Amino acid sequence: MGIVFPKRCVLCGEMMPAAGVGKAMLCPTCAAEVRQQYRCTEPIRIPGAADAAAALYYTGKVRNAMQRFKFQHKQHYADWFAAQMLPLLADRLDAWQPDLITYMPIGFLRLHERGYNQAELLGKAVAEPFGLPCIATLRKRAFTPKQSAQKDATARQKNAERALQPLENAEVRGKSVVLVDDIITTGATAAAAVKLLREIGAAKVYVLAAAHTPGK
Numbered sequence: 001m002g003i004v005f006p007k008r009c010v011l012c013g014e015m016m017p018a019a020g021v022g023k024a025m026l027c028p029t030c031a032a033e034v035r036q037q038y039r040c041t042e043p044i045r046i047p048g049a050a051d052a053a054a055a056l057y058y059t060g061k062v063r064n065a066m067q068r069f070k071f072q073h074k075q076h077y078a079d080w081f082a083a084q085m086l087p088l089l090a091d092r093l094d095a096w097q098p099d100l101i102t103y104m105p106i107g108f109l110r111l112h113e114r115g116y117n118q119a120e121l122l123g124k125a126v127a128e129p130f131g132l133p134c135i136a137t138l139r140k141r142a143f144t145p146k147q148s149a150q151k152d153a154t155a156r157q158k159n160a161e162r163a164l165q166p167l168e169n170a171e172v173r174g175k176s177v178v179l180v181d182d183i184i185t186t187g188a189t190a191a192a193a194v195k196l197l198r199e200i201g202a203a204k205v206y207v208l209a210a211a212h213t214p215g216k
């Protein structure tokens, strides 16, 4: 630990009342909104994945918080996002029988400039309470075109597949693997990662995300 962050609500940034907030990190207003409108209830289908789940809808305050988590050095938000994901994994332990957690890589340059990979932080925080290993299995190639610049689903899929590579020492053969990601939008990147993990021998791949773009 060591670093003490001011107690501000993760979603709206308001200062929290000093007493009784514990590690919740949400003000009562946002906590109610999360319960009422931000819980992801849509089924998520990722081609090649045995199953997939996301905790929250990527919209409104959740979207803003995710942007701060990724781009404004709010690494400690990983605790809150992971806390939203943990019950999903707990509910699925019997069905998924995970052997290990892995996470979506980000590019080396981005990692260098940001200092952390948000999906790795989530993966570690989700793995830890279950005593699961969280390991890197994939890398992102440098200088790949942006997913958002692709014109259609086929182009997105091709681009996503070109952007990822398995790590040489990734040991997933015969294992049940949970791939953790921050946001699932079209699912093309997750599908590409699942495909690669299957190609290097993973028996089953499940996808667990913090957030999902509604209606995609």
Ligand SMILES: [Zn+2]
Pocket (backbone or CB within 6 Å): 009, 010, 011, 012, 013, 014, 026, 027, 028, 029, 030, 031
């Ligand atoms: Zn709030």
